[in-house]
Amino acid sequence: MLVPYLFIAPNITLFTAFSFLPLIYAVYISFHDWTLIGEPNFIAIRNYLRLVHDPLFWRALANTLLYAAGTVPTSMAIGLLLALALNRRLLARSFLRSLYFLPLVVSAVATGTIAAWMFNDNYGVLNALLVRLGASRISWLSSPYWALPSLILTTLWVRVGFCMVVYLAALQSIPQMYYEAARIDGASALHQFRHVTLPLVKPATFLLLVLSIIYSFHVFDLIYVMTGGGPGFSTTMLVQYIFRAAFVTSEMGYASAVGVALYALILGFTVLQWRASRQAENVM
């Protein structure tokens, strides 16, 4: 029967041309030395050897992990708290939900632009506020110390609404009778949260963990617009480093090698999480 193949043909053709082949080509070129001009020169695993000894690669990896550590658990925790509060019967509840959700439709470029303006050293509203409160100005984006925290704060603004929506859907699917049963057994609010809510939103937690880690390892637009990876290399993530190697210093082979390493890292994380979640389910 040819019908199914016919139906998926347009998609598979595009995927092959623009995802599968490029990925294979990236792996191939990662074993070469190439500047986009002339023939790629086979150098076996030397790009990968260089990567191991490249302090900037390790810096970018450390930045990526720091950024993930600063954004993933925090956005998920705040998202869960918001979902718990917004699941109660409150005045103007759906309007409040909308406000937390709004940043999700704003492009990363617009978000980064607005954030760069608000964090501006001289004319930014945050420093104006600090001065008015009697504190001294902070060089948010121009100091290597504050640039990453500024990025993390901006990311939280974008991500908490997303986590809130996913958790809210999970909370709404918990039957009320579980809570009634727990109350009859004399469980306190904290006990109900720990032994009813948390276990039942676990699939949502798992989904959010996977997606948030992928998001934090992929984040590019926001950083490109807000800090450009600087000052110095203080906010250069692995994806920034790949982009820089490919389009600024024209080291296609090396850029591809870093890319393959990042892809392996993301796949590894996902498989690890998947295993952990399966094991946790078997234990319970």
Next chain:
Amino acid sequence: MTTGAYLSRRLIDAACWLALVAGAVVMIFPIYWMFATAVRPHTEIFEAVARLAPSNFSWSNFHAVLTRYPVLTWVNNSVIIAVVAVVLTVFINLLCGYTFAKFHFPGRNILFFAILGALMVPIQVLLVPEFLIVSWLGLLNSHLGVILPRAAEAFGIFMVRQFMVSIPDEMIEAARLDGAGEFTIFFRIVLPLSKPIIAVLVIFTFMWRWNDFAWPLVALTDRDMFTIPLGLNLLRGEVNPDWGNVMALALLSLMPMLVIFLAFQRYLVQGIASTGLK
């Protein structure tokens, strides 16, 4: 419920509400600040003490940005790319998602996992090979060159498959027994049942393409082919950005998304909640 329990519950409600309102102010403030900067008189933007409200409304930033830059051309490019991409992507992803949901064929699982695996590839890894393929096709600096590489969308296929699995097989089988062709079944039976997921797909695809940055940044180098995010990046990247102009363009870039947000919020929430996509 006892009076004490009722009272403590109302107290918790009140505390939650106050915290939520305070948080909501923080959430809305950046959007407000963009708006306030965009409509401020120019002199007021670079005062050391930031005034919360503009002293009076001024359209000078919008006027300046529209005359200094080819903003309307950028809007035009963004609209063409987003609309064509929506038509193309939604159609082929519905077809593909339907096939993965309702047909058994050799190679199905392998293909499905390959597509899921593609989700995790950082786009920066693909940028160089994609750039080579698109330039080989002669599509650099063209709308099609931006549209085609992103037309097959793994999240969309995943979402459609998830939805269409729940369409009863009996309906499709009955139509087949009546002698309906496969395309007829897809258009007459499956699509009318899939209106909610089509709406979700249309909205998300529009949002993704409207907001896209990394790939257009590589594929479009000619200023007159820029999309709005590229234009915004151009303005913001100037040595001394005129923040009033930048915020005016940011506000313009946000308008379609704000309209979609106000009109179709239910579908956005549904899309995120059902598959965890953004």
